[in-house]
Each structure stands twice: as structure tokens, then as C-alpha cells.
Amino acid sequence: MKNIFIKMSKCLILLGISLGFMSSSFAEESKTIKYNAVSLDVEVYVSALDLVQDNSITPPGDSNYLLQKAARFYVDGKIVPGGTWAECGTDASCWEPKVIGTWYCDAVNANNINFGDPTLLNLPEIFSNQLFLFNDGSGNISDDQIVGLGSNPAPGGPATLRPIIGGSGAYAGAQGQQLEAVIGGDGAFLIVAAFDIRMLVPDLPELF
Numbered sequence: 001m002k003n004i005f006i007k008m009s010k011c012l013i014l015l016g017i018s019l020g021f022m023s024s025s026f027a028e029e030s031k032t033i034k035y036n037a038v039s040l041d042v043e044v045y046v047s048a049l050d051l052v053q054d055n056s057i058t059p060p061g062d063s064n065y066l067l068q069k070a071a072r073f074y075v076d077g078k079i080v081p082g083g084t085w086a087e088c089g090t091d092a093s094c095w096e097p098k099v100i101g102t103w104y105c106d107a108v109n110a111n112n113i114n115f116g117d118p119t120l121l122n123l124p125e126i127f128s129n130q131l132f133l134f135n136d137g138s139g140n141i142s143d144d145q146i147v148g149l150g151s152n153p154a155p156g157g158p159a160t161l162r163p164i165i166g167g168s169g170a171y172a173g174a175q176g177q178q179l180e181a182v183i184g185g186d187g188a189f190l191i192v193a194a195f196d197i198r199m200l201v202p203d204l205p206e207l208f
Contacts, residue, residue, distance in 0.1 A: 033202050038174070040141075040197040041082030042132070044103045045095060048189040051075040072108040077191075079103050079132060085184045085192045101134040130162075132195075139169020141197065164199050173202040 054072035079101035088094030107128035132141045141164055159181035167174040176199030184192040 033204070035200040035202050038171070038176075038197075038199045038201050040195070040199075042100070042197070043080050043082055043084050043183070043192055043194050044077040045080065046075060046077030046103070046191045046193065048075075048191065050077070072106075074104075074106050076105070077103045077193075079134070082194065082196075085194070089184070090186045090190060100136070101132060104131040104133070105129070132197075137169070139167055139171040141167040141171050141174055141199070164197065167199075167201075171199070171201055172204055174199045176200055 052074045054074075078096070078099045080095055080098045081100065084095050084098050088098070105128055107126050109126055130142065134140065159179050162178050162180060164174055164176040164178060166172075176197065178195050178197040180193055180195050182191060183194045
């Protein structure tokens, strides 16, 4: 019994030494990770005609669906370089050749929405996930945040500050913030939003 106890003690000591070495190595490796500051100035053209609603809450055809609590919807748009709206406006023959990727948004209402009540503009109303996927294969950026009503389709409304929570490819491990604001549209279905994205991206070896 004594021999077994001695052997177990030796194993625990060796395990402790190994774990200490591993944690020390990890700490040293973590210290060597370099972060690159990356800024992206992009705009997104979105058509309300591309919006898809989840009909599990409200029957199809209900015009008030998107204003109700727990209403869920999905929409995507085209990513273009910053300054495109100022140059092209609604002219598709001008902005479409500039497309550099696709923007995806999955959202759900947190409360009943009343666009006619200006006192609600700063309340958190919509939870959403966004994904920026770039055509050049450089990677994607994702973010997750509560969006205030200031981000509804209203040109000139207040900008929304959102966190960047990750990415892949060239943006793997990205952390930062983005400032989002609606800057234009055609007054009917087209909405154009500007995104000022600022991130710290770790300089990591390629995994795949």
C-alpha cells in the first residue's frame, strides 16, 4: 500500500511539473502574438424586397409582422467600398460593378416597435447578427449586438456602435468595433448603410 502511495505521489508531481511547463509555454507564446490594426470603410446596399420573415410568430401577409415583439427576419445586401453612395447614388449600373462582397443580417425584435414615437429612438429594439463575407476570399467579419431604433431605415438617423466579435481567414480572431449609419436610399425599397470598421487582428499562422 505504501509503494502504491509513493508511485501515485510521484505521478502527481510529474503531472504538476508538466502542467506548469505547458502553462508557462502557453503564456510565453501568448506574449509573442502581434496584433495588426485594420480599418475598413465600406457601404452596404440592401433591398427591402430581399427581406425574409419567419412566419412562425405571425401568419404570412400580416403587414404589422415586423413591428411585433419576437418577430424574426433575415436580409442580405451587397458590400461596396466607402464613398460609393456619394458617387453612384441609386444608379445600379454604377454601384453594382463595385461590389466586393455580401452582407448578411439575422435579426429579432426585442419589443413592439412604434416608428412614429420619437421617444423610442434610443431604446434597444432589435437584436441582430451580421456577417461580412468578401469576394476576394480574404475572410469574413462577424459581429453581434443590440441595435437601437436609430438604425432603422431612416437616412440621417443616429449611428449605431457595434462590437466586432470575430472572423475567419485574414480576419481570424478579429476584435473591435464598427460605427453603422444609414446614409441613403430611394425612399421605397433601397437602403444604403455605411460601416466604419476598426479592428485588432492577431497575426496568427494559417490553420488551413
